[in-house]
Amino acid sequence: MPRSTRFGASPPWKNTFLLLQPPSNSPMFLDESGRFTKDPLARTRFQIEEKTKRMMTDMARISAISTHSAFYQKKLENDDAQRELREQNKLNKKHQMKETYEQVKVCIF
Numbered sequence: 001m002p003r004s005t006r007f008g009a010s011p012p013w014k015n016t017f018l019l020l021q022p023p024s025n026s027p028m029f030l031d032e033s034g035r036f037t038k039d040p041l042a043r044t045r046f047q048i049e050e051k052t053k054r055m056m057t058d059m060a061r062i063s064a065i066s067t068h069s070a071f072y073q074k075k076l077e078n079d080d081a082q083r084e085l086r087e088q089n090k091l092n093k094k095h096q097m098k099e100t101y102e103q104v105k106v107c108i109f
Contacts, residue, residue: 022028039045
């Protein structure tokens with residue numbers, strides 16, 4: 001016969017995990033076999049996955065920064081080329097005006 005204790009009248013502990021467990025269609029859902037895995041490499045696998053994810057995120061960030069930088073570098077080069085073209089067109093126009101003026105001047109005299 002089991003000895004009676006002061007805790008003998010307490011009801012058995014309920015499984016409170018079910019109160020906090022996300023629905024089975026949620027991405028946070030983890031079934032019992034996944035929660036109580038005995039795989040010794042589960043933690044290491046998780047760390048490797050996290051490291052790979054972090055590296056991919058960093059690579060994507062670096063790629064975005066380089067693309068952004070290349071875009072603005074190309075934009076600056078295009079702006080400089082347009083400015084040079086405008087300046088060249090102005091000089092050509094001035095030169096043509098001067099030649100036209102000199103031709104008219106020569107024709108008059």
